[in-house]
Amino acid sequence: MKYIVAIIQPGKLEAVHDALLEIGVTGLTTSEVQGYGRQKGKSEIYRGAEYVVNFLPKVKVEVAVPAKIAEKVAAAIKSCTATGKIGDGKIFTFELAEAMRIRTGETGADAL
């Protein structure tokens, strides 16, 4: 099993959701997060004075998937979020040691 965390632009969540549904991902978790990468934050002007916004709003998508479709999932997320501009985000893939469905007590891939 793999655990995939994608940090994406806030406007891309719907596209990611649709793409993952299509390749059979059965569930996902999202949260609103703030952060920056190589491009750092951005500067804005409020009432005539410039200030730096260090942490930009992003959406974090987390999915646990069977190892055999992990690459497909990452590629699907990439294909619907890439614009070629800075700030598109990142995808991290982790080994997933264990999973359990709380309602039934099923474990491993059965719990996904």
Place this chain on the structure above:
Amino acid sequence: MMTTSYKYALPVLAASLIASPAFAQEVPEHGVFILNSLLFLMAGFLVMFMACGFCMLEAGLVRAKNTTMQLTKNVALFSIAAVGYYLIGYNLMYPLGSWSIEGVLSGVFPSVAILEAVGISADQADDLSYATTGSDFFFQLMFCAATASIVSGTLAERIKLWPFLLFTLILTAFIYPLQASWKWGGGFLDEMGFLDFAGSTVVHSVGGWAALAGALILGPRLGKYKDGRVNPMPGANLPLATLGTFILWLGWFGFNGGSQLAMGTIGDVADISRIFANTNAAAAGGSIVALILTQLMYGKVDLTMVLNGALAGLVSITAEPLTPTLGVATLIGGVGGLIVVFAVPMLDKMQIDDVVGAIPVHLIAGIWGTLAVPLTNGDANFGTQIISIAIVGAFTFVVSGIVWILIKMVLGIRVSEDEEIAGLDSAELGMDSYPEFTR
């Protein structure tokens, strides 16, 4: 049912109008008294709603952690103004010709405001040629409260509640009414020929001067100016700030329109109508200039400046909303918008921290509006306007400064650093404006 009864009522009403020759030509004497009082009551509740406008504007432009405090200050100051103005303010402001120092200090000071008795007849009215004392008191009180509202925005996010309210009491009972008596009470500024129709100077710049004195003595918010740099602290809720601005814009029709002080003749009603339209035009002018200038100067429009621009336009037209044409009113308001866009960063450069921009909007645009009166009103002259601005400004700034310093010495006016960082909502009140957000 309603339609049927109107069908009968309208011809009857029309017939009675035709049958009454006095009404057909002009409003009878008692009609003038009634219409004037009605003007004061309607304009008065419009100006009352400006208290809500100030409250929403300020609640939107402070950070979320200071919202409950800003709301509390606004409802409290409005209430305290009602007491201060009742106790001594009203009679201090309107000596009705009885001076203890000629043209300077009311002869009916100190004494509380007293209204006409219940159910009076015409011969028992205080002034049958004018309006009821109750409507006059109500209308004028709202102006006094507006002056106090101006102060609270500038000093937001760092001032303690009770010392601020003590200042409000002194401002509304003494400082505002005393200087207002010099013009609107028939005092020496009025004698000199100073013109200030609805109070660019008497109300707005007075609030601005009191706020400026407070801001200098209170100091800027923690971290606002660091190493010579300005560190903006964006407001938490721009929908509220925009709502507040529109409410103020609406209330201003009462502020300026009611200041015609009469609605019993064709001329008065026509003048009030001009004033409404000119007031709206000036707000539009101020808003448009701020819109264009912030786009040109910063590459993006700054909504908070556009809101301030509309308000500065309103303040600019307040000294003379009657005589300009619609075009000139738009231009006078436009200059107000220009003032805001340049004065906000200028104050920051001087490290005077004005959270909502009340000093550019009310003080500086107030001075501009007062200076603009002679442009369209031949009865005014620049010299008298300038001298009057200076006298009112010096008096308000010095007396407010002394009061702020005394309150600072006796009670302290500023919360501790830790309290300021935590936010006044939890430090001073123990009550968040949106408690669900953090639980």
